Amino acid sequence: MQASSEGPVELRHLRYFVCVAEEQHIGRAALRLHISQPPLTRQIQQLEEELGAQLFHRTARGVDLTDAGRVLYDDARHILGLAERAAERTSKAAQGLLGRVDVAIFGSGIFGVIPRLMRRFRASHPEVSIRLHNLAKEEQIDALRHRRITLAFNRLMRPVEGLTSETLLTEPLYVAMPSGSALAARTAVALRELDGEPLVMYPTGSRPSFIDRLSEMCRDCGFTPLVAEEVGDTVHALALVATGFGLCVVPHSATALAIPGITYRPLHHPTHHSVDLCCIYREDDDSPILAALLGSMRQTAPTLNFP
Numbered sequence: 001m002q003a004s005s006e007g008p009v010e011l012r013h014l015r016y017f018v019c020v021a022e023e024q025h026i027g028r029a030a031l032r033l034h035i036s037q038p039p040l041t042r043q044i045q046q047l048e049e050e051l052g053a054q055l056f057h058r059t060a061r062g063v064d065l066t067d068a069g070r071v072l073y074d075d076a077r078h079i080l081g082l083a084e085r086a087a088e089r090t091s092k093a094a095q096g097l098l099g100r101v102d103v104a105i106f107g108s109g110i111f112g113v114i115p116r117l118m119r120r121f122r123a124s125h126p127e128v129s130i131r132l133h134n135l136a137k138e139e140q141i142d143a144l145r146h147r148r149i150t151l152a153f154n155r156l157m158r159p160v161e162g163l164t165s166e167t168l169l170t171e172p173l174y175v176a177m178p179s180g181s182a183l184a185a186r187t188a189v190a191l192r193e194l195d196g197e198p199l200v201m202y203p204t205g206s207r208p209s210f211i212d213r214l215s216e217m218c219r220d221c222g223f224t225p226l227v228a229e230e231v232g233d234t235v236h237a238l239a240l241v242a243t244g245f246g247l248c249v250v251p252h253s254a255t256a257l258a259i260p261g262i263t264y265r266p267l268h269h270p271t272h273h274s275v276d277l278c279c280i281y282r283e284d285d286d287s288p289i290l291a292a293l294l295g296s297m298r299q300t301a302p303t304l305n306f307p
Helices: 011-023 026-033 037-051 067-094 113-124 137-145 210-220 234-242 252-256 288-303
Strands: 056-058 063-065 099-105 128-134 151-154 163-178 198-201 226-230 248-251 262-268 274-282
Touching: 011 026, 011 037, 011 067, 026 037, 063 067, 067 288, 099 137, 099 288, 113 128, 113 163, 113 252, 113 288, 137 151, 137 163, 137 274, 151 288, 163 234, 163 252, 163 288, 198 210, 198 234, 198 248, 234 248, 234 262, 248 252, 274 288
Parallel strands: 099 128, 099 151, 198 226
Antiparallel strands: 056 063, 151 274, 163 248, 163 262, 163 274
């Protein structure tokens, strides 16, 4: 069965054909399609001419499919189904309901806050695939600029041209200490009580970082921190705390790491008792998925209560 050179078969021709095949009657099909019978008859005739095949036998009771018509009927239903699914998927993608989003994460955020934000988004957008990438701050900025990721999470962001840094929430700070420490008997620890205590600080790498924030907080309280070690991330810092190497100040998210030998206590400070969690994205990114993700996180973040 070969098509003529008059033009390609259109989806509307296939819809009309399938309706006639299912109704087995031109008149009933016309009623179902909300068109008059003569135009429908002409459309079927045009389709037969384009395909160079008779699709229906005309009978006293209506029409029956020919052998060629039965072949086309199976293929036409499949084609129309694909077209319908394509239209539905395109519509969902335009609404940010379908697709893929690449998100960069970092250290302590992955232990509590970020998964909760992502879980809420995934629940309302089950057809969006979320790919997580563990990247340092400078790597995140480079990946955003080169469009390898859509969004990144981090803390204490400096202004970067072309990127927006939006604070989603602030997390209370805690002191992680060996369980045998005298401070472990307290319900909370004042920052000035860390004067003279060996501190494990993080992260090394791109500055300013939490190391600079904690150092500033200590100076505001009138002392210079006693730095036992500087390490790359929260996990390495807590591993050293567990061995008695020193104490460490961490955001609430890190307290989800229940490591034997470590006790967490809230940190009290007159002004600096929390740290921000930012999301970073390109200023010119008008992706519907990004808009949907940001909307979900802005709605969810205020509901994430901390003790």
